[in-house]
Amino acid sequence: MLAKCSHCGGEITTEIDNVFVTCNYCKASVFVFSKSSGLRYILKPILSENKTDLVIKNFFLKKGYSGEIKILTKEAVLYPFYRINNKNELVPAREDSNFGILSQIKFKGGELIFFDDKKNLGYKIVEPEVEPNELTGKNANLIYYPLIFVEYSYLGEEYKLVIDGFSEEVYSEIMPIQKDNIRERVYIYIFIIIAFLLFIEFISFDSLIIGFILGIITLLIIWFFFPTIFRLIEDIYVSEDKDNKMS
Numbered sequence: 001m002l003a004k005c006s007h008c009g010g011e012i013t014t015e016i017d018n019v020f021v022t023c024n025y026c027k028a029s030v031f032v033f034s035k036s037s038g039l040r041y042i043l044k045p046i047l048s049e050n051k052t053d054l055v056i057k058n059f060f061l062k063k064g065y066s067g068e069i070k071i072l073t074k075e076a077v078l079y080p081f082y083r084i085n086n087k088n089e090l091v092p093a094r095e096d097s098n099f100g101i102l103s104q105i106k107f108k109g110g111e112l113i114f115f116d117d118k119k120n121l122g123y124k125i126v127e128p129e130v131e132p133n134e135l136t137g138k139n140a141n142l143i144y145y146p147l148i149f150v151e152y153s154y155l156g157e158e159y160k161l162v163i164d165g166f167s168e169e170v171y172s173e174i175m176p177i178q179k180d181n182i183r184e185r186v187y188i189y190i191f192i193i194i195a196f197l198l199f200i201e202f203i204s205f206d207s208l209i210i211g212f213i214l215g216i217i218t219l220l221i222i223w224f225f226f227p228t229i230f231r232l233i234e235d236i237y238v239s240e241d242k243d244n245k246m247s
Helices: 049-062 179-204 208-237
Strands: 002-004 011-013 020-022 029-032 037-043 069-084 090-092 112-114 140-154 157-164
Touching (some): 049 157
Antiparallel strands (some): 002 011, 037 112, 069 090
């Protein structure tokens, strides 16, 4: 199959199954699909995988999290995106369960170099699987963008985030519930229960003695039992103060 280099215009010959070729004239890396072709680049990563723990820690500290963040897995990859007409828009070139996070990523600029699998700088190269059919008629280039996929747990629940290996920006589709939010919910539940009990007492009994006794019982429940219930609920969701530090 004959195709033209998107960089110098020279003719290149590709086999049917050969999607990626190097131009014999300008040595540019070219990808060729059935309806489109373009140049293939790598955005040179800055952040190494072994330095991501500090980035994650700072990210959660700035957002007010104090609970323990446990890193379960980390994977540094050069992820394929289509970049359209020199815009900052990046379209994932794979069908991925992380699409919600990946769609947030914007191209930050930086040193683009022609693809060379020897210049991955410790990142695993992930090949595209989605043809840019929806980009027909546009100048779509393929860019391998440095991303670090992280799985972590917070208060017993597991979550995902992605770190931009160039800008160190952190992206997350779902954030954990914070300690303050849990406390607010518990207070709301307590208020609703108290209001309900007092309302039942008010409408159900004509006897002042029975109403008085039930009022005392209600106060005792509030005084003795609700703090215990609150501590139990908080212990379920929030670590003890001695362990309430991020690793």
